[in-house]
Every structure is written in structure tokens, then in C-alpha cells.
Amino acid sequence: MTIINKAAWDKFKDCDVTPEEVYHDRRRILKQMGFVGAGALLSSRANAGVFDLFSSEEEKAAFARVALPHAKQTEYDHLLYGEQTPENKVISHNNFYEFGTSKTDPVDNAQGLTVNPWQLVIDGEVDTPLTLDYDDILKMLPLEERIYNFRCVEAWSMVIPWVGFSLAKLLKKAGVKSNATHVAFETLYDPEQMPGQKNRYSGGGINYPYVEGLTLAEAMTDLTFMSVGLYGKTLPPQNGAPIRLVVPWKYGFKSIKSIVRIHVTDKQPRSSWNLLAPSEYGFYANVNPQVDHPRWSQASERRIAAGGLFSAKRIPTLPFNGYGDLVSGLYDGLNLRKNF
Amino acid sequence: MNKKQLRLTSRSLFWLKGLMHCIGLLPIIYLVLLVLNDKAGGDPVQYIIHYTGTGALNALVATLLISPLAKKFKQGLLLQTRRLVGLYVFAYASLHILAFFSLDLLFAWGLFFEEVVKRPYILVGAAGYLLLTALALTSFKAVMRKMGKRWQKLHNAIYLIALLIPVHFYWSVKSEIIEPILYFLIMGLLLGLRLKQTRWWKQLSIKNSLRGRQINSQP
Numbered sequence: 001m002t003i004i005n006k007a008a009w010d011k012f013k014d015c016d017v018t019p020e021e022v023y024h025d026r027r028r029i030l031k032q033m034g035f036v037g038a039g040a041l042l043s044s045r046a047n048a049g050v051f052d053l054f055s056s057e058e059e060k061a062a063f064a065r066v067a068l069p070h071a072k073q074t075e076y077d078h079l080l081y082g083e084q085t086p087e088n089k090v091i092s093h094n095n096f097y098e099f100g101t102s103k104t105d106p107v108d109n110a111q112g113l114t115v116n117p118w119q120l121v122i123d124g125e126v127d128t129p130l131t132l133d134y135d136d137i138l139k140m141l142p143l144e145e146r147i148y149n150f151r152c153v154e155a156w157s158m159v160i161p162w163v164g165f166s167l168a169k170l171l172k173k174a175g176v177k178s179n180a181t182h183v184a185f186e187t188l189y190d191p192e193q194m195p196g197q198k199n200r201y202s203g204g205g206i207n208y209p210y211v212e213g214l215t216l217a218e219a220m221t222d223l224t225f226m227s228v229g230l231y232g233k234t235l236p237p238q239n240g241a242p243i244r245l246v247v248p249w250k251y252g253f254k255s256i257k258s259i260v261r262i263h264v265t266d267k268q269p270r271s272s273w274n275l276l277a278p279s280e281y282g283f284y285a286n287v288n289p290q291v292d293h294p295r296w297s298q299a300s301e302r303r304i305a306a307g308g309l310f311s312a313k314r315i316p317t318l319p320f321n322g323y324g325d326l327v328s329g330l331y332d333g334l335n336l337r338k339n340f
Numbered sequence: 341m342n343k344k345q346l347r348l349t350s351r352s353l354f355w356l357k358g359l360m361h362c363i364g365l366l367p368i369i370y371l372v373l374l375v376l377n378d379k380a381g382g383d384p385v386q387y388i389i390h391y392t393g394t395g396a397l398n399a400l401v402a403t404l405l406i407s408p409l410a411k412k413f414k415q416g417l418l419l420q421t422r423r424l425v426g427l428y429v430f431a432y433a434s435l436h437i438l439a440f441f442s443l444d445l446l447f448a449w450g451l452f453f454e455e456v457v458k459r460p461y462i463l464v465g466a467a468g469y470l471l472l473t474a475l476a477l478t479s480f481k482a483v484m485r486k487m488g489k490r491w492q493k494l495h496n497a498i499y500l501i502a503l504l505i506p507v508h509f510y511w512s513v514k515s516e517i518i519e520p521i522l523y524f525l526i527m528g529l530l531l532g533l534r535l536k537q538t539r540w541w542k543q544l545s546i547k548n549s550l551r552g553r554q555i556n557s558q559p
Binding site (some may be wrong): 088089090091092093094097101102103104153154156201202204205206276277292295296297299300302304308309310312313314 | 375378381382383384385386387388443444445446448451454458459460461511512514515516517518
């Protein structure tokens with residue numbers, strides 16, 4: 001064994017012998033090498049916190065968001081139940097397994113996502129397939145702000161002001177053919193940028209890319225929204241930049257993020273959570289307090305709202321997340337207990 | 341080096357226990373700082389519940405590690421730290437449950453009985469906590485003396501707890517199963533180290549050695 005005397009050791013600092021980019025990226029590298037205990041896997045946020053509190057290490061630069069000109073659309077505001085969730089909570093409590101499975105992983109790991117250039121393809125059973133780049137996405141259709149209830153299948157919820165346009169308007173641009181019955185969506189697949197995609201198990205067992213789907217009737221309902229922003233600015237990556245789906249009467253996992261392809265089809269598309277655990281997550285995934293998840297109840301939800309720890313509220317969950325008047329007609333004759 | 345010098349003395353045991361208290365308390369102070377500094381994510385409730393639950397699980401691993409370490413390094417006195425660490429398991433589990441009732445359910449007992457009993461992972465966790473409570477209540481020396489042989493029998497429940505709690509964890513997650521599986525493996529290893537002490541193993545090895553002799557004695 002080599003004996004290092006103290007004098008020689010003191011000559012070098014960590015940053016002298018380590019390339020700078022490796023030094024600054026060391027936590028991610030350690031993680032990738034698997035040098036983490038069970039506890040550290042749980043929350044990289046907690047580790048970052050140690051440094052925040054007890055030294056002055058800089059955080060990675062946050063993703064730059066731009067203000068979006070938009071009109072306010074208040075048609076659905078009467079269906080909101082509760083105050084808006086503060087922006088800092090909306091953008092720091094996310095499920096986006098492509099960037100890690102803990103709630104704070106996406107905000108920690110997604111800041112470097114490249115959204116420009118971006119390519120969104122709309123194809124399948126359409127008259128004119130479209131390929132939209134980043135500017136097209138933001139400028140092709142007039143943007144409006146809509147405030148929606150958002151309910152996660154894990155029984156927490158938020159109220160979020162989205163900016164975007166209805167999916168129907170986008171699909172009309174491409175022209176949906178008469179034989180179409182469903183619309184399929186696909187998230188970006190890029191393991192270099194999305195560490196959760198590198199290994200099936202670090203990404204929560206999902207077989208990437210993440211895919212989702214709607215019936216054509218669901219897709220053409222005005223309530224179904226394509227979001228490009230929230231709180232008046234472009235989406236941060238952890239919320240699905242540059243463009244995501246928002247289907248407010250369904251559990252959050254249906255609202256697929258960072259979309260690269262919208263495929264109009266004549267078959268029911270696959271959806272990622274349904275593929276992973278068909279007994280727990282159905283294709284429809286409509287918010288339904290009467291149909292429990294096999295392992296937990298869906299009768300109530302914890303509302304994430306303004307205020308500190310002791311201001312948390314638990315509220316009853318509403319059928320279709322409060323949007324029943326607008327969408328229950330889409331499911332006439334369908335057994336929603338069976339088709340959960 | 342003289343082997344005697346490496347023996348744990350009751351004086352050093354005192355300091356070791358002090359160190360263990362620090363290790364047990366620091367994460368709680370850290371959690372309080374995180375929450376006060378708004379660093380516990382957008383939903384601190386879930387964060388706290390998860391954090392304290394993982395704390396209990398880690399303390400459980402530490403408890404189960406003590407006797408194999410004591411045996412390996414021949415430090416009998418080390419066994420005296422088991423109660424301390426064991427009570428930290430109980431303390432973290434209590435915080436975990438307290439956070440669940442106060443911050444998540446907001447003391448809605450009706451809700452608890454109506455819907456929480458539907459969640460099997462909570463029932464498994466609750467079973468583990470009841471056992472843990474029994475162990476904590478009987479951890480005093482006076483009770484230990486009074487219980488005699490039954491004390492050890494009761495406290496063997498820690499091995500059952502070591503299996504129940506990872507099940508509780510595994511069952512509670514949506515699909516991020518790596519961490520629960522790691523705990524299963526760790527617990528399996530820690531329980532495996534004790535296999536040789538079980539009556540079952542002893543009987544098995546007696547049987548095997550008898551069989552071995554019979555085979556050898558055949559002409």
C-alpha cells in the first residue's frame with residue numbers, strides 16, 4: 001500500500017485533481033456508479049439540502065422560462081374547488097420518472113433539458129401530418145390561460161393556471177380522418193438527458209418511452225388542453241416542457257409530459273401505467289372517488305395549497321375531479337367500475 | 341497490539357452511547373431545518389412521513405447489526421446499546437405515525453377507520469408498530485427481570501418486525517421498488533446471520549451429521 005504523507009496530500013484540493021465538469025457533477029456521477037445507500041436513493045434533494053444549509057455550494061442554474069402572451073379563459077373557473085397552488089409548489093413537487101422517482105428528483109435533475117430545438121410530430125389518421133418546431137408550438141395557436149383542478153392517482157391535488165390551447169384546435173389543423181377512433185401520445189426518449197430512462201428500474205419499472213392515449217371524443221372535448229406554460233411563463237422541464245397534455249378529469253398520469261408525437265389512430269393505444277400494472281391503472285383513469293386503487297382509497301385527497309406544514313387540507317374527491325357536467329356524457333353506457 | 345486494549349470498557353461504552361444519541365437525533369434536527377427552510381419539497385407532509393419512516397427502517401437495520409458485530413469483534417458490552425438503538429426505531433416509527441395522523445389525516449379518525457383500513461400496507465405497518473410498542477414498553481430492566489424467559493420470546497418479535505416493515509414499504513410505493521428491495525435484502529442478510537442460532541438449524545445440522553455418520557458407517 002502506498003503511504004501518502006500529509007504534506008503531499010495537502011498540496012492538492014479536490015478541484016485540482018478532478019476535471020471541473022466532473023467535480024460539479026460529482027453527485028450525479030456517484031449516483032450513476034451506484035455508490036449510494038438505500039437512504040440516499042430516496043432523496044437527492046435531502047443531500048443537496050445539506051450543502052445548502054451548511055455551506056455555500058451553488059445550485060445548478062434553473063431552466064430559463066419566458067413570459068407567454070395569453071388571454072384569460074375563465075369559462076371553467078366555476079368548477080374549481082380551492083385556491084391556486086403556489087407556483088413554487090407546482091414546480092417542485094412532480095412525478096416525472098424520466099428524471100427520477102422521488103417528488104423532488106425532477107426539479108433537481110431536469111433543469112438542463114434541451115427544449116429548443118424540439119420536434120412535435122402529428123401523424124397517423126390525419127389529412128396533413130404536421131411537424132412542429134419549438135416556435136411553432138408556442139406561436140401556431142393563440143394562447144389562453146385556464147385554471148384547472150389537478151388530481152394525482154396518489155391522492156394529492158393542486159389547482160394550476162396552465163397556458164396553452166385546446167387539443168381539438170391542434171388536431172383540426174392536421175384534419176382528423178373519419179376512421180380515427182383514438183389519439184396516442186409519446187414522451188421524448190433520450191436517456192442521455194433523462195436518467196430515469198437509462199435503466200428500467202431506476203425509472204420506476206416503466207418501459208420507456210412513456211406513452212398515453214385518449215379516445216377521439218375525449219381528445220376533441222374543449223376541456224382537453226395542450227399546455228405550453230404555467231403561471232404565465234413557459235413550462236419548466238419538471239412540469240413537461242415544452243408541451244404537455246392536461247386532462248383535468250383524469251388522474252395526473254394521463255397528462256403526459258414533454259410530448260414528441262401525437263399519433264391519431266383507429267385502435268386503442270397503449271398507456272404506460274396500464275402496461276406496468278393493469279390491475280391498478282386502467283386506460284380511462286377517470287377520477288372516481290367510488291373506485292379505489294387496489295392498495296389505497298381514492299375517496300379523499302390532500303390539497304397542496306399555500307401556507308406551511310400545518311395548513312394542509314384533506315378534501316373529498318369529486319367524480320371526474322369536478323368536471324362531471326362537462327364530460328360524463330362521454331361515458332354513457334360505459335361501466336366505469338370495470339373501465340376504471 | 342494487545343488484544344485487551346481493544347475491549348470496550350464501560351467508560352467508552354458511555355461515550356459510544358452518547359455518540360449513538362447524536363446519530364439518532366441529528367436527522368430529526370436536520371428535518372426540522374429542512375422544513376423550516378422550505379427545503380422539504382412542495383409537499384412537506386409526504387416528505388416528513390417518508391423521511392421518518394426511512395429513519396425507523398435505518399434504525400432497525402442498526403439494531404439488528406449490533407449483535408452480529410458484537411459477536412464478530414468479541415465485544416460483549418456492545419450488546420448493551422441494543423435497547424438504546426431499538427428505542428430509536430420506536431421513536432422514529434412514532435414520529436412517522438404521528439405525522440401521518442396529524443399532518444396527513446388531520447386527526448380525522450372517521451376517515452381513518454373508513455378508508456385507511458382499505459389500505460393493506462397500512463395494516464401491515466400498524467401490526468409492526470404494535471409489536472414495536474410491546475417491545476418498547478417491556479424494555480425497562482425491571483420488566484425484563486420480571487418477565488424472565490418470556491422476555492426473550494417476546495423480543496424475538498423484532499425479527500418479525502424486520503420482515504413486516506419492508507413489506508409495508510414495498511406495498512406503499514407505486515412502482516419505485518428498488519429501495520424497498522434493498523431493505524429486503526439487507527434484512528434477509530441480517531436474519532440469515534442468525535440462522536445458525538435457531539432451533540430449526542440446530543436440529544437440521546444434528547440430523548445431517550447423524551445421516552453423515554450412518555453413511556460413513558455403512559460397509
